[in-house]
Structures are given as C-alpha cells and as structure tokens.
Amino acid sequence: MRQFDSQNMILMDKSILSYCDSNEIETLASYILTELNSKNWSSDLIISNIIKELTTEKESLNFAIQQTCQDVLKENLRVENEIANDDFVCYKKFVKANTYLPDKEMAKDAMDLWELTSSHDLMLHKLSFERQISLSNTLLANLQSDKFKSKTDRLIGIAERINKFSESTAKLEDAYSKINKHNSKTRSVITPSIQKNTVRKIINENLIPHLENSSIVFPKVYEETFNNICEEIDNLNIKVRRRKTLKLDEDLQSILY
Numbered sequence: 001m002r003q004f005d006s007q008n009m010i011l012m013d014k015s016i017l018s019y020c021d022s023n024e025i026e027t028l029a030s031y032i033l034t035e036l037n038s039k040n041w042s043s044d045l046i047i048s049n050i051i052k053e054l055t056t057e058k059e060s061l062n063f064a065i066q067q068t069c070q071d072v073l074k075e076n077l078r079v080e081n082e083i084a085n086d087d088f089v090c091y092k093k094f095v096k097a098n099t100y101l102p103d104k105e106m107a108k109d110a111m112d113l114w115e116l117t118s119s120h121d122l123m124l125h126k127l128s129f130e131r132q133i134s135l136s137n138t139l140l141a142n143l144q145s146d147k148f149k150s151k152t153d154r155l156i157g158i159a160e161r162i163n164k165f166s167e168s169t170a171k172l173e174d175a176y177s178k179i180n181k182h183n184s185k186t187r188s189v190i191t192p193s194i195q196k197n198t199v200r201k202i203i204n205e206n207l208i209p210h211l212e213n214s215s216i217v218f219p220k221v222y223e224e225t226f227n228n229i230c231e232e233i234d235n236l237n238i239k240v241r242r243r244k245t246l247k248l249d250e251d252l253q254s255i256l257y
Helices: 020-039 046-065 070-098 103-121 131-142 146-154 160-182 192-217 219-256
Strands: none
Touching: 020 070, 020 219, 046 131, 046 192, 070 103, 070 131, 070 219, 103 131, 103 146, 131 146, 131 160, 146 160, 192 219
C-alpha cells in the first residue's frame, strides 16, 4: 500500500474520473461506505451527513443499474418457463404410458397419479405464471405425500420425472419472483449514467476535500481512512485510463486499416 504523508501530499488521484462507468462508481461507493462505517464518526457531523447522503444515492444508483437488467430478467423467465412446461408435459406422458403397463397394480397406481394430476389441471402449463406455479407446487406436494410416494417410486421413470419437474418449477418460481420484485418498485428511475455523476460528485466534492483537510489537522483520526479511499480511487482511475487508451488504440487501428 502506498503510504500517505500528511506533510507531503501523496501523488495519488483524489478525484474519480468522469469516464468511470456506473458499475465501477457503485462498487467504489460501496467500498467507501464500508471504509467509513468501520469507524465511529459521531463527533464529525460532516462525515455523518455524507455517509447518509452517499448511502441513499448509492442505493439509487444500484436500483438504476438493476433497471437496465429488465430484459435479462424477462428472458430468464421465458427460458425457465419453457423448461418447466417441457418437464410437466414429459411427466404427464410418463404417467400416461404407465397406465398401459401389463402389471395391473402398477397400471392402477399410474391411473391414480393421472387422476391426481388431472385434479390440478392437465393444462396447468398453459395458465398464468402465478396460477401455474401455485398448482405445480400443490401437485408436487401431493406427489410427495405418503399416499402417493410409494406409487411414484414403483412406476417406471416417474420419480425421475417428478424430480425434474420439481427443480424446474422452483427455478421458474425464483425467476418470476425476481421480475415481480423488479416491477414492484414504483419510484421514478434516473438513468445510471446520470445517477453515477451524483454519487461521484458527493465523493469528489464533499467527502475527499473534507478528509484531505482533516488529515492535515488530525492525522491520527483521518489519515488512514483518507489514504485507503484515495488508493482505491487511484486504482480505479488507472484501470479506466488503460481501458480508454486501449479503446483509442482500437479506434485508431480501425481508421488506419
């Protein structure tokens, strides 16, 4: 770690570059909040207020970033629904096939499963997500009951199909839950590119100058925190400078060749 000398200002970046992206700013803000919250700043009202403001704006940035993932969530829901539908249809086909077994007891067990499945709707995979998940979970719970578990274990291929159907239903429910949570957030959303500048401004214009000045007057209290945060900022700036240089080189190559 590069050391901070309060008498001779360190040669490290103390301001976040403007071309850091939203995820980088959010990650840096999380680090800074962790660093700040590791100490008691109750005697410093400025830092206490900065922590509150930075926490609020960092959460808004995180939410704005999540909004850009909506298409990913929708696609994940579509994929998981397709898998769950296929697994349910496959389960039904196996049950139906078992009803034609020459062993009358096994065929009777298969008919019991078919009637149970029918009571939960043989076309449940065509229903709304909420209804489909609810009926699937109820059916799966009944299939695992003492009354039906022994039947499913005796029949050919049924236990495996139930396990597959159970796994895909759980994944479908998780995907549906995530998109519901996403959609239930009703507050207005600022784009990540705008919100990142709000967070960046708090750090650059409020936090860093205060820590820098305080480090000179009270080095034992502020120096370590200031040093750690500056080093993290410096590391990020080095990374984005390299990225920008690489991008400029690639653009130049495309022009020349």
